[in-house]
Amino acid sequence: MVKTEYPIYWEKEDFSIKIFCSIPAIATGILLRAGDSKFVIDPGDGILRDLNDELHPDEILSITDVFITHGHHDHVGGVWSLLTYLRVMRKRTDLNLYYPEGCVEIESIYNAFRTVYSKSTSYQINLKKIMDYNRFTRRGVTINPFPVCHSEFINEGNETRLVPALGYKFGYKGKKICYGGDTAFCPELLKHAKGADLAILEAGEEEESGDGMHMSMEEAEMIGNSAKEFFLVHVPQ
Numbered sequence: 001m002v003k004t005e006y007p008i009y010w011e012k013e014d015f016s017i018k019i020f021c022s023i024p025a026i027a028t029g030i031l032l033r034a035g036d037s038k039f040v041i042d043p044g045d046g047i048l049r050d051l052n053d054e055l056h057p058d059e060i061l062s063i064t065d066v067f068i069t070h071g072h073h074d075h076v077g078g079v080w081s082l083l084t085y086l087r088v089m090r091k092r093t094d095l096n097l098y099y100p101e102g103c104v105e106i107e108s109i110y111n112a113f114r115t116v117y118s119k120s121t122s123y124q125i126n127l128k129k130i131m132d133y134n135r136f137t138r139r140g141v142t143i144n145p146f147p148v149c150h151s152e153f154i155n156e157g158n159e160t161r162l163v164p165a166l167g168y169k170f171g172y173k174g175k176k177i178c179y180g181g182d183t184a185f186c187p188e189l190l191k192h193a194k195g196a197d198l199a200i201l202e203a204g205e206e207e208e209s210g211d212g213m214h215m216s217m218e219e220a221e222m223i224g225n226s227a228k229e230f231f232l233v234h235v236p237q
């Protein structure tokens with residue numbers, strides 16, 4: 001299998017996305033820019049290092065919104081350090097944190113952060129639990145969350161269970177980026193990726209085992225071909 005070289009970057013005028021990293025069981029980290037706005041998507045371990053390489057500290061402080069697809073550690077491992085960095089650097093403006101209903105990891109990280117730092121945090125964190133799939137707008141960007149189908153092993157790997165998991169479609173000045181997060185092949189992703197200017201699709205299935213939690217290369221490419229451009233990410237290395 002070909003090793004994906006990160007970062008991966010895409011831009012159309014002032015709408016861009018940079019995937020710092022997306023390696024299963026290690027880390028994801030994505031920065032979306034629309035005009036002056038900066039959103040972080042799936043801040044896995046290493047997100048601060050990558051943001052620090054990419055942005056001036058004042059620009060990191062101006063991040064307004066964080067979008068979480070699901071609670072697995074390779075997608076949320078950097079949330080604690082991001083929240084803490086923004087506190088240390090005295091962020092003054094609100095931070096919105098979007099996550100799927102039932103994602104206990106984000107609520108647990110947030111509660112632990114509140115327990116430790118509530119008296120010394122300079123900014124407001126707004127937990128935004130996504131409970132429906134209605135489109136909303138932030139800073140001129142339309143955000144369309146949609147359900148995807150992702151699971152995890154339990155009981156020593158003998159069973160699996162579904163986890164709360166979302167994909168997001170971001171629209172800005174007529175351009176659309178669809179990010180599926182982690183998912184097995186699912187019709188909702190197909191629907192949202194179709195016609196998008198860019199689809200970011202995981203192809204995380206282990207070739208030998210066919211784990212049913214992720215998409216195979218063929219499935220991801222099939223969906224990708226319905227978009228104008230696509231990237232395959234989260235490929236096992």
Ligand SMILES: [Zn+2]
Pocket residue numbers: 070072150182
């Ligand atoms: Zn996952």
